[in-house]
Amino acid sequence: xxxxxxxxxxxxxxxxxxxxxxxxxxxxxxxxxxxxxxxxxxxxxxxxxxxxxxxxxxxxxxxxxxxxxxxxxxxxxxxxxxxxxxxxxxxxxxxxxxxxxxxxxxxxxxxxxxxxxxxxxx
Numbered sequence: 001x002x003x004x005x006x007x008x009x010x011x012x013x014x015x016x017x018x019x020x021x022x023x024x025x026x027x028x029x030x031x032x033x034x035x036x037x038x039x040x041x042x043x044x045x046x047x048x049x050x051x052x053x054x055x056x057x058x059x060x061x062x063x064x065x066x067x068x069x070x071x072x073x074x075x076x077x078x079x080x081x082x083x084x085x086x087x088x089x090x091x092x093x094x095x096x097x098x099x100x101x102x103x104x105x106x107x108x109x110x111x112x113x114x115x116x117x118x119x120x121x122x
């Protein structure tokens with residue numbers, strides 16, 4: 001996989017933007033006190049993706065491993081995420097995938113969205 005030239009700039013923009021606020025059809029995070037926690041978790045995924053992008057050999061598999069790790073970080077707050085929040089988390093992952101041109105999460109986002117135990121994923 002070739003990392004796009006502007007990926008670092010895109011990661012910086014992603015990390016800087018406010019997340020889990022009401023926009024389009026998303027009402028914003030249900031529990032305000034969870035916003036900084038959710039934001040920190042998704043920003044860590046952006047940092048993980050950035051480290052893969054800057055590595056000598058970025059591959060789909062390496063990004064998919066970072067998706068797995070990133071989703072597992074939401075395990076401790078999974079019950080705090082309502083359907084809209086889970087959709088928003090998946091959209092943020094998709095934004096990060098688009099930055100690096102990753103086509104597939106290998107089904108991980110669907111599993112996250114529709115319910116699973118994040119610790120039992122292979």
